[in-house]
Amino acid sequence: xxxxxNPTDFVVQPFAPDRQQLRIALVTETYPxxxxxxxxxxxxxxDGLLRRGHAxxxxxxxxxxxxVPAEQRSFEEVLAxxxxxxxxxxxxxxxPAKARLARLWQHKRPDLVHVVTEGPLGWSAIGAxxxxxxxxxxxxHTNFHSYSRHYGFSWLKAPIASYLRKFHNRTQATLxxxxxxxxxxxxxxxxxxxxxxxxxxxxxxxxxxxxxxLRAAWGIMDTDTPADTLVAxxxxxxxxxxxxxxxxxxxxxxxxxxxxxxxVFVGDGPLRGSLEASCPKAIFAGMRSGVDLAAHYASxxxxxxxxxxxxxxxxxxxxxxxxxxxxxxxxxxxxxLIVDGDNGRHAPPGDAAAFIxxxxxLAGDREQLRRVRxxxxxxxxxxxxxxxxxxxxxxLCGIVASHERxxxxxxEFLVVPD
Numbered sequence: 519x520x521x522x523x524n525p526t527d528f529v530v531q532p533f534a535p536d537r538q539q540l541r542i543a544l545v546t547e548t549y550p551x552x553x554x555x556x557x558x559x560x561x562x563x564x565d566g567l568l569r570r571g572h573a574x575x576x577x578x579x580x581x582x583x584x585x586v587p588a589e590q591r592s593f594e595e596v597l598a599x600x601x602x603x604x605x606x607x608x609x610x611x612x613x614p615a616k617a618r619l620a621r622l623w624q625h626k627r628p629d630l631v632h633v634v635t636e637g638p639l640g641w642s643a644i645g646a647x648x649x650x651x652x653x654x655x656x657x658x659h660t661n662f663h664s665y666s667r668h669y670g671f672s673w674l675k676a677p678i679a680s681y682l683r684k685f686h687n688r689t690q691a692t693l694x695x696x697x698x699x700x701x702x703x704x705x706x707x708x709x710x711x712x713x714x715x716x717x718x719x720x721x722x723x724x725x726x727x728x729x730x731x732l733r734a735a736w737g738i739m740d741t742d743t744p745a746d747t748l749v750a751x752x753x754x755x756x757x758x759x760x761x762x763x764x765x766x767x768x769x770x771x772x773x774x775x776x777x778x779x780x781x782v783f784v785g786d787g788p789l790r791g792s793l794e795a796s797c798p799k800a801i802f803a804g805m806r807s808g809v810d811l812a813a814h815y816a817s818x819x820x821x822x823x824x825x826x827x828x829x830x831x832x833x834x835x836x837x838x839x840x841x842x843x844x845x846x847x848x849x850x851x852x853x854x855l856i857v858d859g860d861n862g863r864h865a866p867p868g869d870a871a872a873f874i875x876x877x878x879x880l881a882g883d884r885e886q887l888r889r890v891r892x893x894x895x896x897x898x899x900x901x902x903x904x905x906x907x908x909x910x911x912x913x914l915c916g917i918v919a920s921h922e923r924x925x926x927x928x929x930e931f932l933v934v935p936d
Contacts, residue, residue, distance in 0.1 A: 539571040540918060543623065545643040546578050546634035547611050553805055554755070555832045556659045559716055560634055566907025568592055575628060577619070579612035579639060596622065598639055612639025619646035628652065630918050634659065636685050644688050653921035655914065656689040658682075658703065659829055683707050691917055693910075695830035698853045714910050716851075717903035718835040722809065724895060725841035727816035736780055736801055736817075748772070748779045748881055751818035751842065753811075753833045754825070756787035764824035764870055766797055768845070768877040772820075775882055784814050815840035819891070820881060823852070824873055835901060838862065838894040843887045845877045859886070861893040 548554060550561040564574055574593035579600030587595035598612040623631070623646060631647040631654040633640040640656070647654035683706065686692040691710045694700050700711045730740055738747045750772060752765050769781045781800040783793065794802060806814050815821075821837035821844045828850040835851055837844050844862035846852035847869075856862035863880050865872035880887055 538915065539573070540629040540914060541573045541575070541627075542567065542914065543575045543577060543628040543631045543643075544634060545631065545640055546576070547637050547639065548635065549576065549578050552581070553807060555830075556635065559659075559832060562717070562903060563907065563910055564593065566903065567911060570907065570911050572911065575626075577612075577639070577643065611635075611637035614638045614642040616642035616645045616649075619643055620649055623647070623650055623652065630655065630914055630921075632656070632914065633689065636682055641685060644685070648688065651925055653917055654689045655691045655693065655917055656686050658686060658692050658694045658699070658708075679706070690921065691913070693913070696850060696854050699829055699850070712913055714913055715901060715906055716830050716832060716835070717901045717906035718832070718839045718898050719903060720839050720895070720899065722812045723815060723836045723839040724812075725816055725891075727809070727812040727840065729813045729817045732813055732817045736782065738780065748776060748820060749782055749818040750779060750820040750822055750877075750881070751782050751784065751815065751837075752822050753784040753815065753837070754823070756783065756785050756789045756793060758789065759825070759827040761824040761826060762789055762793060764873060765822045766793070767870070768822050768824070768874045769797070769800075771874045771878040772881040775878065779881065782814070782818060784811065812836075812840065815842065818842055819887065820845065820877065822877060823847075824870075825850075826867055835898050838898045841891045841894050843880050843890045844894065845873065845880060847873065855897060857897075860890070861897040862890055 544560070544564065546556070546560055548557040548560070550557050564576070567574060575596060576591075576593055577596045577598060580597040581600055587597060598615050598618075600612055619642060627650070629652075631643055631652050633643050633654065633656045636656075644654055644656075687707075687709050689710070691712045692703070692708060693712050693714045694703060695714065695716050697713055700713050704711055733740060733749070736749065738749065740746050750765075750769055752762070754760055756762065765781075769779070772779050781797065782803060783790075783800060784803045784806050786805050790802060793800070803814060815837055819842065821833075821842040823831065823834060823837070823844065823846040825831065826847055826849060831846075831851045834844060834846060834855065838855065838861065844852070844856060846856065846862070846864050847867045848856075848858075848864040849867045852862070852864050856864050858864050858876075863876040865876050880890065
């Protein structure tokens with residue numbers, strides 16, 4: 519089995535936290551009910567912080583004209599002006615709001631500002647926090663510089679990478695989800711990196727969610743024999759940065775030896791139409807969530823995930839917890855969690871031929887597939903969300919304590935020039 523995460527690798531915490539409850543201002547472009555990896559992860563992190571007694575102020579863009587702060591939420595929301603992100607399903611990024619945030623935080627001072635996304639709103643939040651001498655931290659959630667070549671502006675890759683490095687280095691700590699990413703970013707000039715992993719809800723995602731009724735809806739009649747029809751699954755955004763042509767290539771290789779294999783896509787996005795045209799026999803289930811999503815995972819057999827733009831890849835842990843035979847590049851979460859041939863299969867990053875061969879080999883060897891699937895759930899059992907929440911809260915408390923001891927011996931809160 520892979521070595522379990524030490525979620526505080528790379529964290530320098532010279533002082534024990536003075537306080538266990540914080541007032542935290544969280545700045546983000548996305549939050550539930552929006553469905554994407556960042557939103558869902560952040561939603562869980564906020565719930566974990568609230569259960570531990572921390573107070574949350576969520577700063578986010580207004581996503582549509584009727585968007586108002588949710589009264590039923592147990593935290594404060596502040597809505598900023600939002601502008602649509604091109605080609606990204608209605609999601610908006612926030613416009614700069616440094617002066618407004620500085621006034622807000624001077625009047626109602628948080629203990630820490632945590633910036634989740636790297637848009638103009640996040641940049642201005644860092645500026646406001648620094649002006650008020652507030653400790654500020656950030657998350658590295660998305661490889662935007664890697665996305666550039668998939669959206670026709672590869673010439674911006676270097677400027678975007680430079681911007682992201684400068685953005686995060688203005689904070690006192692940048693939280694990343696894997697040791698591999700911390701090493702990669704450290705080599706690219708990022709400073710003050712802290713590893714806080716992401717969790718998986720094993721009560722929701724587990725092999726017990728397998729549904730004969732769902733498989734029957736996919737046209738499969740199981741017989742409880744090793745020769746039952748295989749289902750290959752992809753879950754995620756149907757978008758260029760996910761490298762989806764490789765899913766089709768791997769599926770074609772599997773079908774060459776096993777013609778009855780089915781392919782199911784869960785998710786939506788700009789490539790759905792072209793994928794449906796390229797693979798009309800595939801099943802497109804659209805967006806799914808909750809127990810319904812868990813059933814879609816557990817009712818498949820193989821999970822094909824060829825993305826090379828993830829910072830973590832929550833779907834990898836969800837597929838492992840669901841007992842699937844995961845095939846992925848040795849990258850992001852898969853690099854830390856999968857031992858090739860033990861609890862899944864992986865290929866060297868970017869080696870499409872090796873990815874296809876691993877998928878075809880696993881599909882063709884039913885005993886290997888049975889063994890891998892049996893080992894998969896135990897390999898992510900250590901990623902219980904409560905452990906991750908404890909690590910996240912402990913990290914933030916330590917940063918606040920260190921900042922206060924360094925800057926606020928007299929506890930005077932000053933507004934300083936930029």
